[in-house]
Amino acid sequence: MLSASMFGYSDKASAAPVLKSSSETAILVDGDTGKVLYQKKAEQVLPPASMSKMMTEYLVNEAIKKGKIKWDQKTAISTYAHKISQNRSLSNVPLRSDYKYSVKELYEAMAIYSANGASIALAELVGGSEEKFVKMMNDKAKQMGIKDARFVNCTGLNNNDLQGFDSVGSKTDENKMSAKSVGILAYKLINDYPEVLDIASIPTKWFRPNTDDKILMKNWNWMLPELVYGYKGVDGLKTGTTDSAGYAFAATAKRDGTRLISVLMKSDSYKGRFDETKKLLSYGFENYSKETLLPKGYELKNKKTLPVIQGKDKEVGIKTKEPVTMLVKNGEKENYKPVLVIDKKHLDKDGKLKAPLKKGEAIGHIELKYTGKEKDQGYLLNDGSGKGQASVVTTKAVEKANWFVLSMRSTGHFFGGVWDSAMDTVKGWF
Missing domain, CATH: 2.60.410.10 (D-Ala-D-Ala carboxypeptidase, C-terminal domain)
Known part of the structure; x- marks a missing residue:
């Protein structure tokens, strides 16, 4: 390696406040480069809960990009997706088994309202079955450089909540990832498919408006500027909550051309995850500046x-x-x-x-x-x-020299060496 300094001035930094997160694990990164700005036990593996749906979102967007499915494509609802969607104690929009829904409708329900039945319906459409889709999730994680993730379903629920439909792992299994890996997933999602933020940033929307099935979907990301804990610049990304996962949140915000991604897992309360996220994002925006270093x-x-x-x-x-x-x-x-x-x-x-x-x-x-x-x-x-x-x-092309030139250079080096040797010998006579 060859190195050189390019900065010839001194600028003493004012002491930045020490950031301490009360969440069990946390990470804050530059959304453009993936540079880590802060981390706390970021490689500790925990259940990500519904943050898992970001991988489902990624694979749906990938399938659309490859032309395998379309936003306006209609799909039927399986017995599995239908039954899960009826459980309103989970996050859901009830789906009809006798009706076909568009990919866009289901995707919005998943991304805005974290609808589990809708997630299953999309997984079955893209993968053929949730089991095959889960394999796609795990394969994609490895392609992304995520080494500690293990997906057993497309929703992030505990398998125990799937009412006997679980197809991967044990009856009480659930997805596992570290905060760093969730950060990688969020980073890949918004950089490969930035359009996902168009839907993730919708604060409220009616599902099936003007029908008997209409439901007002309120985004669970309460840090969107229009909602309860609104924070300037937040436009995504995904909350997650289960008994074992606690309160988790992968957020992203953009201010003055700077995008940050924060992830925290096992926060102490519903409100606490938003308070901690505000602390992380504010630390980044207030103590870091975008600089052109080269x-x-x-x-x-x-x-x-x-x-x-x-x-x-x-x-x-x-x-x-x-x-x-x-x-x-x-x-x-x-x-x-x-x-x-x-x-x-x-x-x-x-x-x-x-x-x-x-x-x-x-x-x-x-x-x-x-x-x-x-x-x-x-x-x-x-x-x-x-x-x-x-x-x-x-800055220019350099052609390879022909054999004659190379030979002459070698000869020149040889005779130059002989001449130097001879001169050293002559010097030794006097």
């Missing part, structure tokens, strides 16, 4: 060019392809230093950059290393996805 076209000091072997030219210029903008704690901007990392595929066995190279070819990246006193919390995913770093590209 401009587009940035050149590392003392590394504006790199030597190239086997090329017609012996060196090539390099620069960043795009800027790097990320949330930085106030006063900490100077504590990020650029580090150059060259992709191994562009290096020979001795670690030297090799020709041929195209103009504008990405040969590696510059990542930003934190050098301050506080502990760097890292990212939700350290998978080289390009967040918090910039691609490094060549």
Whole structure:
């Protein structure tokens, strides 16, 4: 790795308040880059309850994107989905077994009102059965880089609440995830399908208006600006509550171009999860600022060019392809230093950059290393996805030299070495 400092000024940070969450586990991240701003026991695995439905939402949106289903497509309601939907002690909109509902209707009931019967109906449509859909959920979690999740149903209910219809796990099983994994799921959902926030942000809506089945769905996310604990900028995402999970909440808010995601699990009360979320989000918005740490076209000091072997030219210029903008704690901007990392595929066995190279070819990246006193919390995913770093590209093409040129260089190196040896010998005579 090659590194160089790019910041030549000093800016003392004012001490930020120490954040302490009363929830059992919590995490706060930058919604654009996945940079972790705060975490408390974030890898402790707990039941996520209805936050599980974010994975159901993801797979429904993915199926629509791939053309497997459509928003206006109608689907019948199975005995299973119908029976669960009649249980009003759970979150539900009662569904008719003799009626077909559109995907959009069911999705809105799931995303706004956390309707469990509607979730099952969507899972059966996309997967063919809930059992097959659950496999899709677990497979997708692994694809997302989530290692600790185990889904046994599409709703987040305890299997004991499924009235004998449970198809995966034991009779008392329920889904399990860590706060960090829920954060990854929320991050993937809103970045891959940002349109989900159009529905997640709806405070109230009638299900089946102008019919005998109409029900006013009030969003369980009471931090939406129009609702009881309204908080500026909140536009999602999903609450969760069961006896074993307690009160959980995955929230997202955007202010002045900055998006945050917070997740907490096992808060002490219904209101408490909103109070704790407000504390997390306010900490992020008040103590972090979006900064451009690397401009587009940035050149590392003392590394504006790199030597190239086997090329017609012996060196090539390099620069960043795009800027790097990320949330930085106030006063900490100077504590990020650029580090150059060259992709191994562009290096020979001795670690030297090799020709041929195209103009504008990405040969590696510059990542930003934190050098301050506080502990760097890292990212939700350290998978080289390009967040918090910039691609490094060549400023010109370097063709591979032909065998004659390479031979002449080798000969030149040989005779140069002989001449140097001879001169050393002559110097020894005097």
